[in-house]
Amino acid sequence: RKRILITGGAGFVGSHLVDRLMADGHEVTVVDNFFTGRKRNVEHWIGHQNFEMINHDVVNPLMIEVDQIYHLACPASPPHYMYNPIKTIKTSSIGTLNMLGLARRVKARLLLASTSEVYGDPEEHPQNEEYWGHVNPIGPRACYDEGKRVAETMCYAYAKQENVEVRVARIFNTFGPRMHMNDGRVVSNFIIQSLKGEPITVYGSGKQSRSFQYVSDLVAGLIALMNSDISSPVNLGNPEEHTIMEFAQIIKDKIGADNEIINVDAAQDDPQRRKPDITKAKTLLHWEPVVPLSDGLGKTIDYFREEVKLLQ
Amino acid sequence: RKRILITGGAGFVGSHLVDRLMADGHEVTVVDNFFTGRKRNVEHWIGHQNFEMINHDVVNPLMIEVDQIYHLACPASPPHYMYNPIKTIKTSSIGTLNMLGLARRVKARLLLASTSEVYGDPEEHPQNEEYWGHVNPIGPRACYDEGKRVAETMCYAYAKQENVEVRVARIFNTFGPRMHMNDGRVVSNFIIQSLKGEPITVYGSGKQSRSFQYVSDLVAGLIALMNSDISSPVNLGNPEEHTIMEFAQIIKDKIGADNEIINVDAAQDDPQRRKPDITKAKTLLHWEPVVPLSDGLGKTIDYFREEVKLLQ
Numbered sequence: 140r141k142r143i144l145i146t147g148g149a150g151f152v153g154s155h156l157v158d159r160l161m162a163d164g165h166e167v168t169v170v171d172n173f174f175t176g177r178k179r180n181v182e183h184w185i186g187h188q189n190f191e192m193i194n195h196d197v198v199n200p201l202m203i204e205v206d207q208i209y210h211l212a213c214p215a216s217p218p219h220y221m222y223n224p225i226k227t228i229k230t231s232s233i234g235t236l237n238m239l240g241l242a243r244r245v246k247a248r249l250l251l252a253s254t255s256e257v258y259g260d261p262e263e264h265p266q267n268e269e270y271w272g273h274v275n276p277i278g279p280r281a282c283y284d285e286g287k288r289v290a291e292t293m294c295y296a297y298a299k300q301e302n303v304e305v306r307v308a309r310i311f312n313t314f315g316p317r318m319h320m321n322d323g324r325v326v327s328n329f330i331i332q333s334l335k336g337e338p339i340t341v342y343g344s345g346k347q348s349r350s351f352q353y354v355s356d357l358v359a360g361l362i363a364l365m366n367s368d369i370s371s372p373v374n375l376g377n378p379e380e381h382t383i384m385e386f387a388q389i390i391k392d393k394i395g396a397d398n399e400i401i402n403v404d405a406a407q408d409d410p411q412r413r414k415p416d417i418t419k420a421k422t423l424l425h426w427e428p429v430v431p432l433s434d435g436l437g438k439t440i441d442y443f444r445e446e447v448k449l450l451q
Numbered sequence: 452r453k454r455i456l457i458t459g460g461a462g463f464v465g466s467h468l469v470d471r472l473m474a475d476g477h478e479v480t481v482v483d484n485f486f487t488g489r490k491r492n493v494e495h496w497i498g499h500q501n502f503e504m505i506n507h508d509v510v511n512p513l514m515i516e517v518d519q520i521y522h523l524a525c526p527a528s529p530p531h532y533m534y535n536p537i538k539t540i541k542t543s544s545i546g547t548l549n550m551l552g553l554a555r556r557v558k559a560r561l562l563l564a565s566t567s568e569v570y571g572d573p574e575e576h577p578q579n580e581e582y583w584g585h586v587n588p589i590g591p592r593a594c595y596d597e598g599k600r601v602a603e604t605m606c607y608a609y610a611k612q613e614n615v616e617v618r619v620a621r622i623f624n625t626f627g628p629r630m631h632m633n634d635g636r637v638v639s640n641f642i643i644q645s646l647k648g649e650p651i652t653v654y655g656s657g658k659q660s661r662s663f664q665y666v667s668d669l670v671a672g673l674i675a676l677m678n679s680d681i682s683s684p685v686n687l688g689n690p691e692e693h694t695i696m697e698f699a700q701i702i703k704d705k706i707g708a709d710n711e712i713i714n715v716d717a718a719q720d721d722p723q724r725r726k727p728d729i730t731k732a733k734t735l736l737h738w739e740p741v742v743p744l745s746d747g748l749g750k751t752i753d754y755f756r757e758e759v760k761l762l763q
């Protein structure tokens with residue numbers, strides 16, 4: 140039984156991680172500023188003796204006593220992180236420094252929720268952990284991509300110089316219930332559009348690809364990584380790759396909708412291909428995704444069906 | 452006549468910039484924590500009515516009133532920036548945020564001293580400003596490279612969101628008098644070794660290349676860029692490229708030394724080639740380097756000859 144801090148714990152991924160760690164009997168503290176997270180995502184734990192929720196911005200120092208830190212606080216969807224680029228970059232840089240300072244002081248282990256975006260618009264395919272990436276340092280996505288890259292750099296600086304135990308998860312596209320209605324990422328957009336009978340908006344040609352993992356697989360991977368002795372970065376993602384156009388069709392079919400698929404303007408610097416090489420996670424963590432895309436989509440569609448109803 | 456702040460103004464490049472701006476009649480304030488800089492470099496201005504020296508670390512907020520900020524504060528030589536990676540990354544990230552906050556408040560224009568290291572170990576040659584770079588986010592140089600990349604990202608976030616006027620100089624290898632004796636960079640090392648009759652230490656094969664500019668050329672470029680209307684990044688460097696082995700020979704010959712050249716261990720992640728494409732600076736700033744390598748080396752050797760004598 141451990142004292143575990145989850146920054147960003149009221150968000151999509153964080154709240155599922157809370158559920159798993161609470162179910163495992165740990166003491167869980169969530170720190171969140173509710174920028175994209177919602178109390179609703181963790182409200183079922185409020186009042187539980189092992190659970191605490193702190194309304195706090197990680198850009199400010201935090202003094203608590205914990206054994207492990209899952210550092211997830213950061214807006215994750217392009218419209219959210221581009222909404223206030225200065226805030227995004229402060230969250231990743233100062234926020235991560237603060238959490239590393241905390242980890243150092245209390246000798247906690249810190250896991251950084253990094254991202255496949257550190258590989259940028261990759262020139263190697265699939266991406267393994269040795270790849271240095273192809274990122275535009277001054278493009279519209281830079282506040283997020285470079286923020287996460289420098290957060291990784293900071294982790295290894297504290298690891299080397301201050302013996303902080305760090306874990307770095309490079310998370311690939313993840314979906315599931317509790318994604319924000321206005322999240323703006325592809326899965327939620329396409330599902331909501333299909334449920335509402337609105338046109339599915341494919342940005343650009345739709346030939347760009349992504350690989351989508353269901354959130355419960357990610358949560359299992361994060362916990363396995365945290366409790367492993369692998370301090371170097373590890374990809375966590377589902378290697379099943381689809382083009383965005385295929386994905387639009389899959390979602391439409393699954394919902395049985397008859398809305399049209401339209402092509403709108405391409406997003407600037409949109410990565411053209413993305414697929415994790417998960418050899419490292421398989422070999423060293425004995426982890427791999429187990430939820431089939433169709434099952435994950437089913438659960439996510441059920442969730443959004445309720446959300447859309449609530450709105451109406 | 453302007454009120455000009457130079458962070459890192461007691462360092463190698465900064466002190467030459469001070470000289471030029473003081474000679475032009477500006478009010479110059481230097482902010483430096485003397486990590487690698489020295490009072491000696493600017494002592495000839497101390498007491499002058501237009502000059503002020505503040506002993507301050509840019510990692511802490513700074514409240515002053517100025518029109519222009521040349522933001523140079525950051526250790527620049529590999530041994531110096533690797534000495535305390537956490538401090539290096541804090542200086543580039545928090546330090547740059549503070550100077551951007553200052554620029555925003557007082558509506559000053561900020562020029563960031565960025566670096567060719569944002570291109571990393573480049574896969575394009577020569578490097579122009581469109582190239583996204585090839586940088587290891589978790590390697591030994593990352594505290595510097597990723598620090599500068601994120602500093603650029605921050606500049607453009609403040610430019611876009613807060614209308615801060617930014618200028619970004621991507622500076623290529625520069626040399627000249629006032630380089631620190633223990634700087635550890637190649638020019639000072641080879642000159643000092645030749646003057647002392649010690650072996651010249653070539654790291655690795657010596658086939659890796661660099662392009663060296665003399666400091667007065669750089670200073671002219673920085674001032675031209677600051678006062679231009681080019682807000683996108685601009686390379687400042689001398690496109691004359693030499694291998695490190697050639698360079699060892701050139702310096703040895705220039706000094707007329709008969710010390711030997713030895714190959715020692717290669718540095719990790721050492722960029723293999725580096726040469727600026729300066730089309731942009733030529734076209735838009737009408738700037739290009741004018742000091743021949745041999746003249747620049749002559750002045751630098753004279754300087755180190757005195758320094759070595761002082762030590763003896």
Ligand SMILES: NC(=O)c1ccc[n+]([C@@H]2O[C@H](COP(=O)([O-])OP(=O)(O)OC[C@H]3O[C@@H](n4cnc5c(N)ncnc54)[C@H](O)[C@@H]3O)[C@@H](O)[C@H]2O)c1
Nearest residue numbers: 147149150151152172173174175176196197212213215313
């Ligand atoms: N979901 C994915 O596909 C994906 C992919 C790669 C990486 N990630 C990473 O996983 C983490 C969680 O992503 P998510 O999809 O759950 O996103 P999310 O937006 O749902 O969750 C982020 C949470 O962090 C909180 N937050 C943001 N800034 C904060 C600050 N300054 N202080 C305190 N809290 C703050 C938000 O309120 C929110 O609760 C992020 O770090 C993200 O970069 C996610």
Ligand SMILES: NC(=O)c1ccc[n+]([C@@H]2O[C@H](COP(=O)([O-])OP(=O)(O)OC[C@H]3O[C@@H](n4cnc5c(N)ncnc54)[C@H](O)[C@@H]3O)[C@@H](O)[C@H]2O)c1
Nearest residue numbers: 459461462463464484486487488508509524525527622625
């Ligand atoms: N000289 C080059 O070849 C070269 C190449 C590319 C970029 N640059 C950039 O130009 C700038 C100047 O480089 P330089 O060669 O003069 O190096 P330098 O080490 O001589 O000068 C850096 C100065 O910054 C000061 N400083 C460092 N950390 C500070 C902090 N936290 N607060 C306040 N002051 C601090 C140092 O004391 C020093 O005076 C640096 O930003 C460097 O990254 C230099």
Ligand SMILES: O=c1ccn([C@@H]2O[C@H](COP(=O)(O)OP(=O)(O)O)[C@@H](O)[C@H]2O)c(=O)[nH]1
Nearest residue numbers: 199200201202203236237238240241243244
């Ligand atoms: O329990 C702690 C300890 C440190 N910090 C912050 O973490 C950052 C980095 O800490 P570090 O130990 O590197 O030290 P400092 O910068 O304070 O010297 C600083 O901004 C601290 O305020 C924190 O938020 N909680």
Ligand SMILES: O=c1ccn([C@@H]2O[C@H](COP(=O)(O)OP(=O)(O)O)[C@@H](O)[C@H]2O)c(=O)[nH]1
Nearest residue numbers: 217323324325328340341342347383406409
């Ligand atoms: O309504 C949408 C939202 C996204 N996308 C595309 O879907 C892919 C994944 O985008 P998302 O924002 O989900 O995540 P990313 O992987 O780009 O961070 C990208 O190629 C987007 O251009 C799309 O075609 N339509």
Ligand SMILES: O=c1ccn([C@@H]2O[C@H](COP(=O)(O)OP(=O)(O)O)[C@@H](O)[C@H]2O)c(=O)[nH]1
Nearest residue numbers: 511512513514515548549550552553555556
């Ligand atoms: O004159 C100033 C104004 C701001 N800052 C610092 O610059 C950073 C970024 O400032 P910003 O305006 O973005 O605001 P803040 O983070 O204070 O909201 C902050 O840490 C401020 O303390 C500074 O050093 N000098």
Ligand SMILES: O=c1ccn([C@@H]2O[C@H](COP(=O)(O)OP(=O)(O)O)[C@@H](O)[C@H]2O)c(=O)[nH]1
Nearest residue numbers: 529635636637640652653654659695718721
């Ligand atoms: O004593 C030395 C110092 C540097 N170098 C090499 O010279 C080049 C330039 O190194 P420096 O540290 O001056 O600057 P960098 O461009 O790598 O930041 C690199 O390939 C170094 O490995 C060398 O061979 N001997």
